[in-house]
Amino acid sequence: MNVSDDLISWYMDHKRSLPWRETRDPYRIWLSEIILQQTRVEQGMMYYLRFVNTYPNIGFLARAKEEDVMKNWQGLGYYSRARNLFATAKYIYHDLGGEFPRSYDNLLKLKGVGPYTAAAIASFAYKLPHAVVDGNVARVLSRLFDLELPINSAEGKKLLDSLAAELLHPEHPDLHNQAIMELGALVCTPQSPGCGKCPVRMHCMAQQRGTVTMRPQKVKKSKAKAWSIHYMVLESEEGVIFRFRKKGGVWKGLFDFISLEDVSEPSAEMMLETVKGVLPQVEIKSAPRQVYATRHLLTHRKIEAEFWHISVTSVNGGALSGDCRFVPFEDIKALPVSRLVHKYLEKTPWLE
């Protein structure tokens, strides 16, 4: 038996039953793969079921309202994934006649689909011989072959790709890929891997050489950059003024508030001037009052956020400038917002 046979026979006995493993539908497999990027399986499951129930095929998703898609995604973070998901659904539905691409190269052309996702769809949906390399697979390979090269360096990635392709089972690329990922998730875990019950320990060089705890090697990433945000929450008697993030950045397509960014300790005057600059038609009734402060981590950013409450006169019905929108209290819970803004909204009575 070779490594792949051992992996597959272990997988058939030990695999977790997950809904996206019960289908060959490329739409559902793609959906699950996009949702599961940077997301734990338990959390991803809820979102996967929500998406397949709300949008059972590509047509439903392509014809949805972007705001609803973002709302259904809310809480998963990395919102560019949701924007790409929606753009890709529209592209496949309108430009490809609703037919999912059937080759690795054409899958790779889809927005938001990189080499890992293209290989996953190609092998799981069509049984094409493309090896997946995600974090779990990289860890397993680095231990199996006792690799000294850092797995996140360019050379390391190249080596992993070629080792993964070499190892791939020619007749069962789908099962092989699932099996090696499952081994990384359940047995060959980052801390204290279960080598004693590992189906490939006889082939594992790190296990034989006693270097398991030293693998994988990684190049240290630069530290997350600090980002300070002062949000100004304008509240009237009927509702709150939100801002729509139209331009790029992590929160594009979501609602937040007028803000001052990367200004340390702005004065009340500076905040009021900012509000006036964006919304000259709004009449301010009170000085800014800090109502919430929190720290929030994104992949490359360490955010210090403060929320400042400012009372304004009624603006309901009037057109607002600067991508701002007046939202009645009862409609606030339906708005797509970032996890950071949601943390603040949970402190208010508006989500009840």
Ligand code: SF4
């Ligand atoms: S023997 Fe241990 S280190 Fe090697 S692949 Fe199995 S779990 Fe990972």
